Amino acid sequence: MQTRIKEFRARRNLTQADLADAVGVRRETIVFLERGKYNPSLRLAHLVAKELGTTIDQLFSFADEEGGDMVLEE
Amino acid sequence: MNENTPGISGSHTLLTILFLAGILIFGAGLLMLLFGPPSLKEGVSLSCISAGSVLMIISAFRLTGRERSQQDERTKKIGTYGLSWSWFLTFIVLFVIFWLSVLGLASFDVSTLAVFLILLMGVSAKGFQWWFFRKGDVE
Numbered sequence: 001m002q003t004r005i006k007e008f009r010a011r012r013n014l015t016q017a018d019l020a021d022a023v024g025v026r027r028e029t030i031v032f033l034e035r036g037k038y039n040p041s042l043r044l045a046h047l048v049a050k051e052l053g054t055t056i057d058q059l060f061s062f063a064d065e066e067g068g069d070m071v072l073e074e
Numbered sequence: 075m076n077e078n079t080p081g082i083s084g085s086h087t088l089l090t091i092l093f094l095a096g097i098l099i100f101g102a103g104l105l106m107l108l109f110g111p112p113s114l115k116e117g118v119s120l121s122c123i124s125a126g127s128v129l130m131i132i133s134a135f136r137l138t139g140r141e142r143s144q145q146d147e148r149t150k151k152i153g154t155y156g157l158s159w160s161w162f163l164t165f166i167v168l169f170v171i172f173w174l175s176v177l178g179l180a181s182f183d184v185s186t187l188a189v190f191l192i193l194l195m196g197v198s199a200k201g202f203q204w205w206f207f208r209k210g211d212v213e
Binding site for chain 2: 024025026028029032035037038039040041043044
């Protein structure tokens with residue numbers, strides 16, 4: 001999983017602690033989120049996206065095992 | 075997160091009830107040990123004292139509030155997975171101990187086994203939680 005949280009956070013001049021307080025989690029959770037090591041709940045992803053003024057699909061991307069972007073089939 | 079707010083007062087009540095239950099069970103065990111009939115002194119009273127102590131210590135620790143206020147969905151998830159893995163490890167160890175005993179390869183008295191299992195569950199739960207905290211997630 002890859003995230004652009006750091007990029008969007010920097011645009012808004014927010015520290016990790018600011019974002020953590022705003023969405024009600026520990027700062028460490030934001031650290032692991034930015035590193036792509038923590039898979040958040042849909043609710044937390046929504047809260048983070050809302051706080052950063054963007055959408056979930058702009059913030060998070062998942063790659064399949066071959067390295068390409070995961071595409072949802074209709 | 076706002077979703078945590080209603081749960082805190084509910085869990086606070088539950089923890090208070092558990093703490094009071096712990097005091098009652100501990101007190102009952104102590105009374106049985108001091109004044110009860112000899113048949114109760116060995117097994118029942120010591121079990122009550124142990125169970126009461128564990129209830130009191132765990133609920134008092136959680137009631138301090140420090141740990142609760144620092145929890146979020148990740149720490150709760152890691153805490154739960156740590157306990158699950160600890161339970162599973164204890165199950166495997168019990169299985170091994172059972173067969174060692176059945177096959178006559180080793181024998182354990184109840185007190186030693188109880189202390190060993192109490193320590194195993196506590197230490198392994200903390201160990202698994204520490205490992206998951208280092209990783210960041212349980213996956």
